[in-house]
Amino acid sequence: MSPTQPDHLAALRLAVRRRLLPWFARHARDLPWRQEPRDPYAVWISEIMLQQTRVDTVIPYFQRFMKRFPTPAHLAAAPMRDVLKHWEGLGYYARAHRLHQAAQVLVRDYQGRLPDDPALLAKLPGLGPYATAAIASLAFGHPRAALDGNIMRVLARLTALPGDITRSATRRKLQHLADTLLAPKHPGATNEAWMELGALVCTPRNPRCSACPLARLCKARAAGRPEAFPQKPKKKKLPHKVVGAAVILNRSNQILIAQRHPDKGMLNGLWEFPGGKRRDTETMAGCIARELREEMGLTLEVGPRLVIVHHAYSHFTIELHAHFARILKGRPLHLDCADHAWVTPDQFDAYPFSKADHGIINAMRALPRPPRQRDYF
DNA sequence: AAAACGGGGAC
DNA sequence: GTCCCAGTTTT
Numbered sequence: 001m002s003p004t005q006p007d008h009l010a011a012l013r014l015a016v017r018r019r020l021l022p023w024f025a026r027h028a029r030d031l032p033w034r035q036e037p038r039d040p041y042a043v044w045i046s047e048i049m050l051q052q053t054r055v056d057t058v059i060p061y062f063q064r065f066m067k068r069f070p071t072p073a074h075l076a077a078a079p080m081r082d083v084l085k086h087w088e089g090l091g092y093y094a095r096a097h098r099l100h101q102a103a104q105v106l107v108r109d110y111q112g113r114l115p116d117d118p119a120l121l122a123k124l125p126g127l128g129p130y131a132t133a134a135i136a137s138l139a140f141g142h143p144r145a146a147l148d149g150n151i152m153r154v155l156a157r158l159t160a161l162p163g164d165i166t167r168s169a170t171r172r173k174l175q176h177l178a179d180t181l182l183a184p185k186h187p188g189a190t191n192e193a194w195m196e197l198g199a200l201v202c203t204p205r206n207p208r209c210s211a212c213p214l215a216r217l218c219k220a221r222a223a224g225r226p227e228a229f230p231q232k233p234k235k236k237k238l239p240h241k242v243v244g245a246a247v248i249l250n251r252s253n254q255i256l257i258a259q260r261h262p263d264k265g266m267l268n269g270l271w272e273f274p275g276g277k278r279r280d281t282e283t284m285a286g287c288i289a290r291e292l293r294e295e296m297g298l299t300l301e302v303g304p305r306l307v308i309v310h311h312a313y314s315h316f317t318i319e320l321h322a323h324f325a326r327i328l329k330g331r332p333l334h335l336d337c338a339d340h341a342w343v344t345p346d347q348f349d350a351y352p353f354s355k356a357d358h359g360i361i362n363a364m365r366a367l368p369r370p371p372r373q374r375d376y377f
Numbered sequence: 378a379a380a381a382c383g384g385g386g387a388c
Numbered sequence: 389g390t391c392c393c394a395g396t397t398t399t
Contacts, residue, residue: 050394057385058394091383094397128396148394168378195394204392205388235391266382314382355384 004159008217009180012158015217016181016190023213024193027200031055032062038188040114040139041072047134048095048126055199061090073112075103080262084269084352093268098126116140137187145178146191147171150198155181156230157202160219165230202226239316244288245275245360246325247306248298249373254342257351258296261338266313271351273322273360274337284321292325295336299329303376309359322360324376345370 004012028034033046045065049058065086069075075083080100087096102124106112114121118136121127127135133144145151152165155177163170183190201208207226209215220226248256255273262269276291278284285302292298303324311318332340343351348361364371 047394052382052393052395053384054386054393089384091385092395094382095395098396126396130395134394146394149392150394166378192394199394203387232392268382312384314384315380 004177008159008219011217012181012214015214016183016193019213020193020197021183021186021189024189024196028192028196029055029200032059032066038139040116040135042066043135043139044114044131045099047131047138048099049090051095051131052092053090057090061086071112072103072106072114075100076107076112080269081352085350088270088352089355089358093270095126097262097269101125102127114139118142118144134191137191139188141188143182143184143187145175145182145187146195147175147178148195150202151178151191151194153204153230154194154198154202157207157220157226158214158218160223160229163231165232170230238312241316241318242278242284243275243318243320244278244284244291245273245320245322245357246288246292246300246302247273247322247360247364247371248292248300248325248327249371249376250327250342251373252342253370253372254344255371256296256332257341257343257348258332258337259339259341267354269338269352270354270357271341272353272357274340275322278321284323288323288325296340297330297333297335298327300325301328301377306371307360307363309356309363311356311359318356320356320359322363324371326373326377 033042046058046062049062068086069078069083080097083096083100084093087093105124106114114135118132121135122132130146130148133146136142136144137146152174155161155174156165159177161170161173163173181190197212201212205227209218209221209226212218215221218226220229246256250256257271258274259271260267260269274292274295275288276295278287282290288302289300292300303326306322306324309320309322311320334340341351345361345364353361
């Protein structure tokens, strides 16, 4: 049943205690969320931030976040815009919304603390199998093997595991392997040691096998091709979208910004220069005029272009054309947006924007002076 | 099972 | 340019 031979498995179990854990004790990075004793709240925040996000990116975000929201009660009581401002640029904004929701559950049901029970942790918004196991083991010492991208890669190489890593059958084999190899007395350290090994030594490309404490046991290395594991399917090409955005100036030279729906879709809850996807048959001016009519009930005159911003998302790329505009008719309605505000360029910092819209902001700030309606119309 | 969901660093 | 990261949720 097991893809791994019994004697190899036994050797791996021994090597976890004799080699992996000592290696980790020696090489563990001093990261801000690793202060002992572990604060379950800090473990939680760090684990959510670290999802699909590298350690070096997370560190400054984690420090700002913990300073502003030091406990679940602080987080639960904070306005969502403040939370999003601290998440701005980190991506996957649903994580921030779920964190905020979960903090409110903690205050309501668990005296403002994370429950010391994996079954209860698993019910919190944003906690899937990985995060539940990570928090249960790291913060509370429960024997739960956390399976993340690092651990899957390390274990797939150690055993030269065949099969597509995205298939559930392969995932089950890896979970079973991780469960089997978990040192019962040191579940948190085992999980972290695998992850540290994956991050520092057993990297996706150019793994440093000569520095690996488990190199002698590695089937992929024995086969001479560690990078062949884990097996993954080929990526599809990303679709490309052309998007228009309006920098609408009023007579006081304030600029209209709109808030995206907080509960659905891309960049949820962030603020933006309103606009949308151009249809094949449209001009850019026609696209922007139509989008603002549909989203906010405004009739626009679209003026000259400010900038074109290129940006890549996880599942498509965009070319964002920002044009100056002014309102010919109407006042901003929330037909397909959550909120709006008229602000001057120096007030952009108070609102969370996406990376692409920061390109527009930067272009505006690079102008000789803040834009005025009469400069363009 | 597949798609949606960001952004950045390494190569 | 490509890959992929301390994944979760929805369809």
